[in-house]
Amino acid sequence: MLSEDIIRIGRPIVSGDLSNEQRIRWLTDVDNEVCKNFFQHVFLIEIFADHADFHFLEIGNDEGEDFQVDKTRNAAFPIIYPNGGNPLHAQGIYPVPVFLMYEKHINDMNKEKEFASKVVLPRLKKTVIYKNESDERLECIAQQVAALLKENYDSFIEDEKQLGILYICDLNSPSFKSLSGNNLDKKLLRITESKLFPSSHLYLDGDIALEGIIEARFSEAKELGYKKKAISTITNKQEEEVVSIYNKSWLWLSPTWEMPKPIHWEKNDWINGIKVDKKSYEAFLYGAQFLKQITAPISNAILKEMFAPYMNVEAKRKMKSTSFEQIYGVPLVVPLLDGDSQQLYKKYSRILNQENLTDADLHLEILAGINRIIPRFSDEHRLNLLYYSGDLSRGNMHVRLMLTDIIPSVAEKLQTLIKEINTIDLFDIRAFFNLSQDRTFYRVQSLPSIISNAFGQGYTWSTLQSIFHQQPLGINRVYEATARKLAELANKEDYWGMMDELVFHFVFLAFYNKYSLRIAQNKERVxxxxxxxxxxxxxxxxxxxxxxxxxxxxxxxxxxxxxxxxxxxxxxxxxxxxxxxxxxxxxxxxxxxxxxxxxxxxxxxxxxxxxxxxxxxxxxxxxxxxxxxxxxxxxxxxxxxxxxxxxxxxxxxxxxxxxxxxxxxxxxxx
Structure with a gap:
């Protein structure tokens, strides 16, 4: 089950040594490229008791025509980008009072009463740190904010389109602090200098912010149904509270996708599907964010080898590598047993940062066409590969293949085999046909390319699955395809093209024999x-x-x-x-x-x-x-x-x- 795999990946990250700043980066959209222009206009309202002041900030700077966010400061602005719905309205749950502002919001900041009642107040009512505050208190904050924005309207409004962030730094809440001097407490994230307290700086409490982020995400999931004192699908134990796994934080499991939902379910009946407890849901959030960060597109060169016309040599030559729909690959390394979380977290960090890796590690571009390197794992883990196309941010994607239960040692053998045929066999076969050794032979550089050129694009995914699961391969289709392509080229007297086809054919036969002997343990030889x-x-x-x-x-x-x-x-x-x-x-x-x-x-x-x-x-x-x-x-x-x-x-x-x-x-x- 995909959601269970994500949770198993997320657990070591939850217990890892990530700082508050790193965790906020993982669980929010502060580093989302889509959100960078919001940081150009930050409307910060500093409140203490009945006093308030206005800050207009720019968290970053222009580099040429492109705005770049200041990565040393943006974690103190934990924004959450809405997926779906009307962004002009209050969306989901907010952990702290940090809200994205669109052009219409900013243009309406001079309409004090309307802005307070229709923009600020609905968002405050959906903010975790204010969940126990009275309506009167929230209305007072909304009015303070709207009054300051109207007062300073002329200083920030521009003729061009503006996006921004409304930040309410409420020092009456334990979420925010004003401290003088240099703060060494790593749990606190600096926002900016204080205006109400000269020589002091404003800080966001990272611990409270993170609790709010988890609570916000969990509360969003409740909108699709929740139960108290129920059995969690993940832990198989009775938990205080469970929610539906379907959510808006990772759109693989989006509630807008109707396919897995029975027609008799109501909008809040998704809890009848997969039930997840709060601790597992937190692991799910970290695991989902980790997978989003290590997702990599398959290169155009490999896509062409995988999906260009199979039997028509001339059509394949003329096909541009940019003619194919982009496909993305997601590698999931899942522990079979709960082991040393810290060691597993360190390996996950190496996957994410692509550091301290060697040739002996798993190069997924060779094995799966995915430009990621996976450090060596024992066979107490399984490698799963997920391929999809479409736009994940819109929940509009198509799963091409979910490859599960790949044994790491089998993947290592396959990698060794592919490297061997590219260095030894390809060299010998080219020499046999008196061909130059200089040209890159893309057909055999990766396993998906080898499979597609041998069997055709219609067999790529199923054959990839067979190979990773050590199943024997048929060979007759390979001979049939080679013979047909040779006949086509012979009629055109394209003898160089024929030798190119034969080079691939014999390289594949070398692969087939070695695969049959070392991995599938099949006696058939060619x-x-x-x-x-x-x-x-x-x-x-x-x-x-x-x-x-x-x-x-x-x-x-x-x-x-x-x-x-x-x-x-x-x-x-x-x-x-x-x-x-x-x-x-x-x-x-x-x-x-x-x-x-x-x-x-x-x-x-x-x-x-x-x-x-x-x-x-x-x-x-x-x-x-x-x-x-x-x-x-x-x-x-x-x-x-x-x-x-x-x-x-x-x-x-x-x-x-x-x-x-x-x-x-x-x-x-x-």
């Missing part, structure tokens, strides 16, 4: 580069026999070598550029094993006699065995049933062939 290197050496020496051609891939590879070698002599004698194009591939058709056999291999000997070709001795020795092997393969229906494997191997042999000195009896064209 032929990789080592087998073709040995076969190539035997071919050059003319030592290919029937037993070397019993499998369809071996037959296809040797046939490719044979026809490419013959094509050189054919070109030398006839002047035609390509034997395959001139005599084998019919116009507008896709080449098949039968065409290669009957229109290619079977006419090599007659053409040799017709053009008086002096073919190399290795060719003469191998050709009879290839002819015999085709007859046996045809009898076994292998040319039909395993045509994709044949064609992939054929093009591999055809494109890798290169004349060498030790091929005896060559004439200059062979």
């Amino acid at each position: 032929k990789t580069l080592n087998g073709w290197n040995l076969l190539l050496d035997k071919y050059r020496e003319g030592k290919i026999f029937l037993e070397d051609l019993l499998e369809v891939e071996q037959l296809g590879f040797v046939t490719g070598l044979l026809l490419k070698q013959f094509s050189h002599s054919y070109h030398f004698k006839t002047g035609h550029d390509d034997f395959l194009k001139h005599r084998v591939i019919k116009f507008g058709s896709k080449i098949t094993p039968e065409m290669i056999w009957k229109s290619g291999i079977l006419i090599c000997e007659p053409l040799k006699l017709q053009w008086n070709m002096n073919l190399a001795s290795n060719f003469e020795k191998v050709l009879p065995y290839v002819l015999q092997a085709f007859i046996e393969a045809d009898n076994k229906k292998l040319l039909i049933n395993e045509k994709d494997k044949f064609m992939t191997a054929f093009w591999s042999g055809y494109l890798v062939y290169k004349k060498e000195q030790k091929e005896e009896g060559n004439e200059s064209g062979n």
Whole structure:
């Protein structure tokens, strides 16, 4: 259950050594980029007894055309940005009297009575520190505030659009203090200098503010239903009070999303779903904020590899990397058992700050396309991966995949495997095809890219889940896709593109074999580069026999070598550029094993006699065995049933062939 995972993540953070300032940053919107312009106009009303004074502050400064908030001061202004609803009206619950002001609010600050009754008073009634105050007292505060704002209206009003913060620093409340000299108490957060008490400074009590923030969030959840003396879904114990987990603080569980709600529930009946106690709800708030901070978008380069057209090579090339909807990834590391909270909190801090990390840690960009690094965790934890698209701030998102129960040691093995194929196998395969080693090969840099290029975008999420859960993979679709793409490129005579496809194909086969052996413990194996290197050496020496051609891939590879070698002599004698194009591939058709056999291999000997070709001795020795092997393969229906494997191997042999000195009896064209 997602909410339970979030709570398990949040518990170590609750008991961690975060300062009051850090906790306020976590639980409010003081660092929210959307809120930065509110800090340009802070209307602070300082109140003590019956006295009040007005401050106009700017918490930050302009850097060019962009306003930057002062991060050393903004934690003392614990604002909460409303999600949904009309922001001109009082929204939710306020922990302390710090309210966001929009353009209409600021323009109406010269309307004293109206502003006091319609803007200030409704917000004071929803403020935690004033929950036990009388209406008369709150009305008095509202009138004091409105009178000072009207009095100073001309000093702050501007023609341009203004956003701001109304801050009521009520020194009659224990939430605020006026102290002289330098304050060393870390629980207090400095606001500004006092006007009522010269040589003193105004401070917000961080402890009270945090209690108010938790209370405000918990009270907001009560609006969707609550019960006293009820069993918490999370603790499975009777608690003093439980509320619904559906809330507005993290819109994954937004009450505006109607899908999980039965039609017979009323607006305040969400408590019939997931019930959560106050302590667990606090952990939920910290966990949700932590996940928001470590959420990372999948890069455009990886998105293109994941979702560009699969079978159409040309369409994929022309597709821009910016053409895809942004997808976000959220890594959740969940402890299976309650252990050392401080140690777990330290690891969470490393995830958040991306500090003291090494190559041995889990690089999620390699494993999952998410630009985050996770420190090593024991197998007493589980890694969950959440992918979504859409706008989280509006509660308008689409969950693409929730991958659960990934064992950290399995993820480490996968990472090692992917690094290995990128450094060793990719290098060897490129060398096999005589290709440059300089170009970045994005297809195999991450696991999602590998999966999508092998199986297609429709299989990405399900295959990713299978791999992380150590399940065996099917391989036939990979051969089918490679064969189809090679046929498309062959018709266009795009031989560089064909080699690019074959490089990926063999890298994937290397991945498949290593995955099957080390992780899935599956006995099935496929032929990789080592087998073709040995076969190539035997071919050059003319030592290919029937037993070397019993499998369809071996037959296809040797046939490719044979026809490419013959094509050189054919070109030398006839002047035609390509034997395959001139005599084998019919116009507008896709080449098949039968065409290669009957229109290619079977006419090599007659053409040799017709053009008086002096073919190399290795060719003469191998050709009879290839002819015999085709007859046996045809009898076994292998040319039909395993045509994709044949064609992939054929093009591999055809494109890798290169004349060498030790091929005896060559004439200059062979």
